[in-house]
Amino acid sequence: MNKGYPLVSVIVITYNSSDFVIEALESIKAQTxxxxxxxxxxxxxxxxxxxxxxxxxxxxxxxxxxVILVTHPVNTGISGNCNRGVKRANGEWVKICAGDDFLYKDAIEKYVKFIMENPDAKVVSAQISRYNQVTQQISNTAHDTDLDNVFFAANTSAKEQYEILLSIFFQGHALFLAKEVLILIGLFDERFPMQEDFSLRIRLTKYGYKIHKMFEYTQVHRDYLYSVSNTKEAKSFFSKNYCRVIVDYKLLYISEELHGIRYLLFLYSLWLKTQVIKHGNSTESFLSSLFYLLDKVTDPFKFYRYYLIQKNKFI
Structure with a gap:
């Protein structure tokens, strides 16, 4: 035990993870x-x-x-699985890890060091690496540095992060959260069983919890053929995960927060992306390519992203 330091609940969420779960568990056992x-x-x-x-x-x-093992008689998706883990957690802090991912051995130590040095931080995002199942190579994920510099800037408030998230599909990886905050905002939204994280970030910032960034690599995400992951086909415009949030969820967790002209602009943006997917989501499809081009040059939220980046450069 680390005397005087908080108990951290590491929650491993599994679904048909028999091939890789031992690696995930061993990485947690090996934590410094x-x-x-x-x-x-x-x-x-x-x-x-x-x-x-x-x-x-x-x-x-x-x-x-x-150690707690939680099982369930029916499949509910990632959001429900996360919630069952959080409800059983006794730790002050929560780190969720997929059953086919693994942590670097000093991951939790780095998170705890960060929150001790930044006592106002209740939500911390970190960098992730990716493991290519085909090449068996680990590579550090390329991040959108310009957008990171805006979203995670010291002077960017939780309210401003919330406004950005309503306009830009922005990933905040490898979250480390205070359990009390998760409980307060109502846990993961089970209306979106396979898209647990984005709606969570919207509600965290809406409730006033700034997402802090720790520029350290803490977790390795496995990319392989059968993963429930954000894999992208070589000839596809959008990843499978992004197609899901467009087609199945229609970005409801964003639209329900919008009103007036901003809601109308959102509907146009959603329509463009839906057309890309409807016509094959493929670089080999003329109509899909056409709508993807229209999305790139006319989507109003793309202009907003550009504005944010340019504004930040002159601050």
Missing amino acids: YTSIELIITDDCSSDRTVDICMNWIEQNRTFFAN
């Missing part, structure tokens, strides 16, 4: 920070994930302050 509660929450896997986790826990539970 030791005041950790391990929670594994499974979303009705049909493979051996639960059995593998039970056997691993039996051999390794003494490495943790506490």
Whole structure:
């Protein structure tokens, strides 16, 4: 135990993760920070994930302050699975890790050091690396530095982050959160079972919680053929994940926050993206390519993004 330091609940969310969950669990066991509660929450896997986790826990539970295994009789999606883990968490802080990802050994130590040095921070985002399942190589993710500089600037308030999130599909990776904050905002929105993070960031900032950035790599995200991940086909304009939020969810978590002219502009932006997907979401489709071009040059939110970046350069 790290005397005087907070208990951190690391929540591993699994669904048919039998091939990789041991690697995820071993990465948590190897953490240099030791005041950790391990929670594994499974979303009705049909493979051996639960059995593998039970056997691993039996051999390794003494490495943790506490270990909890949560199972569920039906599949609810990522948001519901996350919520079950958070509800069982006893830690002051929560770190969620997918069952096919893994943490760098000093990840939790870095997060805790950051919050100790920044006591106002209740939500912390970090950098992620990506593991290519084909090449078996780890690479650091390219980030939109210009937008990062705006969104995570010291003088950018939670309210300003909220306004940015309503206009730009902006990823904030590898979150580390105070459990009390998650409870206060109502946990993950289960209306969006496979898109847990973006709506969460909107509500966090809406409630006044600024997302702070720690410019450290803490987590490795696995890209492979069967991952429930943000993979992008070579000839596709949009990733599978982005297509889901457009077609299935219609970016409802954004539209329900908008009014007046801004809502009308949003509908036009959504229509353009829907047309790209409707016509194949492919560089080989003329109509899909045409609508993608229109989206790039006429989407009003693209101009807003440009404005933000240019404004920041002169501050």
